[in-house]
Amino acid sequence: MSNPQEQAVIHVHRDDIGTRMGMWLFLFTELLLFGGLFFLYSVYRFTHQQDFHIAAKELNTLIGTFNTAILLTSSLTMALSIAAIQKRNIKLSMFFQFLTILLALGFMINKYFEWMHHISMGLYPGGDELLSKGPGQILFYGLYYTMTGLHGLHVVIGAIVIGTMTRFTAKGVITPDNYVKLEAAGLYWHLVDIIWIFLFPLFYLIT
Amino acid sequence: MEKHADHQHDKHVTNYGIYILVWLALMILTGLTVTVAGINFGQLTVTTAIVIASVKSYLVLTIFMHLRAEQKAFRAFIGIALFFIIISFILLFADYSFYVR
């Protein structure tokens, strides 16, 4: 009987693939969370096509496009931060992580101005101006605030998570030999980007 | 106790250049979506927008999220998740497309 120790013992100290697998599964839950909202959007758009067209005119396509560019760029910087740490360039990785957070901030600032603009016009849930419009428009704005709001919340969470990763990188918890946490944060961030990739045309480009 | 490093990444380190190229493609596709939206194709506009968004997502998934380099199981997982979303969507419209309330 050969020594079972060598064959059978498994050092389960780290399972990077397992960690990434867990994160992907979590991403699915986020995808389906927003998926429910996309279902709502689809049904209401189908049943109120005219109203949705009219309501969408109030949204500023330029800001929307700009925000899309910001988020896509932040995905780039996130991916670059991982490539950098793979290439053992810790400072560069931290720089890219920092850029990502900055871009996230830019996105949220734009969002803030957008929302403020609509709110000042009375186009918010319960607002008189909105209630005077047809039901389709009320639904459009309900979905607009809920979906971009929930998405914005995820942008903020993502930025905080990445910020934590930057701290970890600075402290040596994340290293060129152990960076699965950064990868996991990256995966989360890319999902936030993908959700916006779909949100953008559905709200801003249906005029 | 030695640490068993992740062999995946010993083999596969993507270069900066690829990421920048993908980013460029994403920007171009975004520009395309906006342009198409300006031209009124009617029903086709929505479909085109979704198709372009799907292409963009595919690029993000495979390159930025390293799906290309991961185990096959991950791709199967995405298939399962997408299947669930798509079939729920289709069945939901089995109700809505045939009845106006």
Place this chain on the structure above:
Amino acid sequence: MASDASALDQNGHPSYLVNTGKHQGLKAWILSTDHKRIGILYLIALLSFFAVGVTFGFLIRLELLTPGRTIVDAQTYNEFFTLHGVIMIFLFVIPGLPAVFGNFFLPIMIGAKDVAFPRLNLLSWYLYVTGGVLVLLSILLPGGPADTGWTFYIPYSVRTGTNVIFTMFAAFMLGFSSILTGLNFITTIHRLRAPGMGWFKMPLFTWSLYATAWIQVLATPIIGITLLLVIVERVFGVGLFDPALGGDPILFQHLFWIYSHPAVYIMIVPAMGVISEIIPVFAHRTIFGYKFIAFSSIGIALFGSLVWAHHMFAVGMSDTGQFVFSLLTFLVAIPSAIKVFNWTATLYKGSIELEPPMLYALAFIFLFSIGGLTGVIQGALSVDIQITDTSFIVGHFHYVMFGGTGFGIFAALHYWLPKMFGRMYNKKTAKVAFWIIFVGFNTLYFPMFIMGWLGMPRRYYDYLPQFQPYHVISTVGSWILITGMIIMFSNLIKGLRNGPVVTQKNIWGGETLEWTIETPPTHENFDEIPIITGGPYEYKENDEPVLEQEEK
């Protein structure tokens, strides 16, 4: 509880019940990331909430003893059945088997030392307990507990002044707990199987947990967002479902059931897994059609995701929608039936031992078949228009959820508790309790089919006098059932405290890995990870079980 079971195993390793870490007392349990301790934590919390749920069931039946007011007013009655549903569904039947026995035995059955994410596991438990406490708090806070039914249908759920937000938020947290458990199990099964443990060498309970975990991960977020949206609607008046603001209440129902139907498969599939474990052991025969049973779990998860609108046949869907969902509902019965056939085939020519776990397992097959068949009846559109929202439906889902999953949980308790604690309960008392429960269960629920068919609506506080005889029989049944359950649980608890100590590794003659390790298990489960060469359930007819495993 800890001291007797602190017998050291042959290598001087203490059982998991003995504190070896830096914490003592309660802290050693509620801060533990050991999957076995977390399983026990879930067990205690689960049974506590179950007791509350049973109490509300008891009160419902008491109220229904006579038409009109019996013990409470109509408002309170609505709150009773809402709480009964919310507690039983979200706090007992959905988490039940995966959280308790999945947590305890999944790693052991695949030859692992713990789950993939032990700390996430503990978080799941915290979320579970918090959700449960929130539900209980909703009873005490001003406004009173929700009175909408556990289905929270629009528009009443946005209009009522009761603590709907609280209850929905509790359900949201419970959903999150469920999601994390599912995520953990999928990763564990993919990544932590022992060498040689191929997919088709895994026990069937593991297969059932895998299929269930996918439903948990994919379907639960849908109800998460739906509940969140109702909360948002109540708080901000956003107008997404409220018909007064242009919303579609039917859309709420669609989204609600897109989760809540697959949820019933989260409830039943692990229970079927338990039955697949127990039948071969006590029939002393290899399970018939292992691959069919394994794939049928996946099939149920798959088809079960496609049938949700059969809860909505009478609300005004399109004809096409109704036909499609009715057809799919018939199809989902097929994989379940495959399991029933395979279990029966396993029993055939077996050497059947009627130990308590087996009694519950056999009862499961009988009761689940009744429940399942009545489900198919409901799937027929023309019939459903008559019986939807009647007691018939209530009878159906209690047969599958209670006669199915409930009995599955009871079976699992009698099968695995001796392993978990190293104590045996009184088998004779257990059998007596079983028969009382069985009689009580059928007396309570069978009349519901009859009176539902005759037109008795569900959730009604008042009813026509012609239904009273059925209600009386049913309520008496509830008393018999509760008596039986009290005896059953007392017996189990007494066994855990004062029962004979069990140190035998293979208590029942099982073939899966949990029966090869210490009773109770040590902290690490295995002194060394086993190398698997044989499949589970490889019985030779009526012989001693043979396990091919490296021995020290």
